[in-house]
Amino acid sequence: MHALDAVVEVFTWVGLGAGLLALLVASLAQLADGVWVPTAVVLEDADGGRVARWFSDDGGVGEARLTHEQEHALAGKDAAEVYTRAAVHDRIRLTRRSPAVRSIVLLGVGLLTLGIAAVIVSLTMLFTRG
16 A cells, blocks of 8 residues: 555656646747748749738738648648738738647646655545545
8 A cells, every 4th residue: 555655656756746837837938939920821832832921910921931731731721821920921821820839738637647646645545545
């Protein structure tokens, strides 16, 4: 029984500690990623591939060459709604949030879930031994 107590205790501290740390890292990564706003772009064929062109809120004109994945996702379209970063006129992406930040958040939530489940198991074992 003491070995099970030790394992549950380790899962509690690792789950809660690493989960909170991962969510802190995700928050910092989200801040570093900046704000991405929905933008209507026009898609055109150019030398070496397709490009997206748009007018930004600050009056600038943006142009970004599509990646292979973006070309595949936007195949056959002449216009699309994508996300651009304020004051950056050469990058687009198809999702509002970064896939890396999303992965770190999922890792943090999973670890916190493990920690909370271990706390519940630990409390259940404590009160059922009587």
